[in-house]
Amino acid sequence: MFCWSRYLLWLVILVLGTGSMLSACGQKGPLYLPDPATEQQQEEAKDKK
DSSP, X not given: OOOHHHHHHHHHHHXXXXXXXXXXXXXOSOSSOOOHHHHHHHHHHHHHO
């Protein structure tokens, strides 16, 4: 039996999954959260310039 809602659900999952993977392409930056002390040191270094 043809169930259009099931196909619609799979289509939505496929579109959202593909969109989220494509939007993550090219993202740069650290893959971890830096220590708060490191952030403060960087801010102080920027203020001195």
